[in-house]
Amino acid sequence: MKQILLILLLLPLASHAEDDIYSLIIKDHRFQPTEIIIPSGKKIKLLIENQDATPEEFESHSLNREKLIAGKNKSTIFIGPLSPGRYTFEGEFNAKTAQGVIIAQ
Amino acid sequence: MLATGIIIFREVLEAALIIGILAAATRNISGSRRWLVAGVLVGLIGSAMVAASTEVIGELANGIGQELFNAIVLGIAVSMLAWHNIWMSSHGAALAANASALGRDIRDGQSECSALFLIVGLAVLREGSESVLFLYGIAASNEGGQSAMLLGGLFGLLGGSAVGYGIYAGLLRLPVRWFFTATGVLVLLLAASMASQAAHFLIQADLLPSLAAPLWDTSAVLSEQSAVGMLLHTLMGYDSHPAGMQLIFYIAVLIIISIGMRLAGNSRRVATHKKITQ
Numbered sequence: 001m002k003q004i005l006l007i008l009l010l011l012p013l014a015s016h017a018e019d020d021i022y023s024l025i026i027k028d029h030r031f032q033p034t035e036i037i038i039p040s041g042k043k044i045k046l047l048i049e050n051q052d053a054t055p056e057e058f059e060s061h062s063l064n065r066e067k068l069i070a071g072k073n074k075s076t077i078f079i080g081p082l083s084p085g086r087y088t089f090e091g092e093f094n095a096k097t098a099q100g101v102i103i104a105q
Numbered sequence: 106m107l108a109t110g111i112i113i114f115r116e117v118l119e120a121a122l123i124i125g126i127l128a129a130a131t132r133n134i135s136g137s138r139r140w141l142v143a144g145v146l147v148g149l150i151g152s153a154m155v156a157a158s159t160e161v162i163g164e165l166a167n168g169i170g171q172e173l174f175n176a177i178v179l180g181i182a183v184s185m186l187a188w189h190n191i192w193m194s195s196h197g198a199a200l201a202a203n204a205s206a207l208g209r210d211i212r213d214g215q216s217e218c219s220a221l222f223l224i225v226g227l228a229v230l231r232e233g234s235e236s237v238l239f240l241y242g243i244a245a246s247n248e249g250g251q252s253a254m255l256l257g258g259l260f261g262l263l264g265g266s267a268v269g270y271g272i273y274a275g276l277l278r279l280p281v282r283w284f285f286t287a288t289g290v291l292v293l294l295l296a297a298s299m300a301s302q303a304a305h306f307l308i309q310a311d312l313l314p315s316l317a318a319p320l321w322d323t324s325a326v327l328s329e330q331s332a333v334g335m336l337l338h339t340l341m342g343y344d345s346h347p348a349g350m351q352l353i354f355y356i357a358v359l360i361i362i363s364i365g366m367r368l369a370g371n372s373r374r375v376a377t378h379k380k381i382t383q
Contacts, residue, residue: 054242064346070160076168078311
């Protein structure tokens with residue numbers, strides 16, 4: 001019984017360790033890469049590095065995510081698990097150029 | 106210029122609607138105007154400070170500091186809105202019957218004013234810090250066209266404030282018997298909407314499971330970027346892709362505050378009834 005409990009308690013930690021990590025760079029008010037392919041049905045960790053001097057807001061209505069990233073700074077955001085499909089995101093402060101898409105397969 | 110205006114408009118709109126509704130709801134409480142202005146001013150100063158510490162806040166708690174900060178600010182606002190509505194359901198009748206009779210309730214009125222101060226201050230702080238960062242980005246970039254963009258921001262500010270004033274003026278025109286119900290319902294929905302947003306940040310920080318995300322997708326029917334979607338998002342927490350957990354928070358806050366209001370209303374009726382029968 002105790003062992004089962006211990007396993008149950010450790011489960012969240014185990015699932016944490018499994019998070020896939022993807023990185024995204026913001027440079028000259030553009031995302032690099034502009035397309036990220038991730039597995040569907042799995043939570044991923046997105047590391048965003050803003051190389052510009054100005055702040056940016058990563059925003060996606062389809063992913064239901066929004067996060068401010070200060071200039072010359074890094075940030076983490078958890079995404080998913082997603083069902084297969086295309087999920088667009090943008091840099092709200094420079095939406096004209098900062099556009100990207102996450103494709104869950 | 107238009108893009109800048111829209112971004113600032115969206116930020117200002119949220120704070121302005123909250124202020125407009127609260128300003129109407131507390132119109133008969135003495136001293137409430139001063140507290141409201143103080144809330145806006147302190148919120149503005151706070152938003153500049155939060156904007157300046159974005160980097161520090163973001164790095165707290167292994168990179169989820171921003172989500173935690175937002176969730177805490179929203180959590181405080183939700184409890185203050187709850188307190189306001191519950192207070193109103195036990196004092197609203199007295200306020201409606203005789204505005205000047207509030208003198209005897211002065212201590213209660215003061216704590217109500219501090220709640221108002223906190224709600225307004227936190228609303229301005231949250232929406233304002235984003236605007237400050239955004240405008241800072243414009244001012245710091247050297248791509249030209251800054252003055253046009255800042256002008257756009259000014260229009261956004263005026264537009265958002267106008268809508269906030271509109272809801273305030275509209276509420277004041279309501280007949281008294283509908284006024285308390287209307288402001289009560291609006292504040293209740295604001296609280297539920299903020300609770301849902303707090304859940305959204307906790308999910309984003311991976312502190313809460315999303316439970317079915319999205320629960321539905323109505324972005325094709327009513328996008329949150331459309332004018333109506335934006336308004337409904339602020340007023341009643343409309344979300345085109347909500348997570349299941351957000352809905353749970355939303356409904357839980359609706360139920361908890363409603364029960365609190367009912368209990369407060371009942372105890373008041375019992376108290377007055379006792380006084381009459383004695």
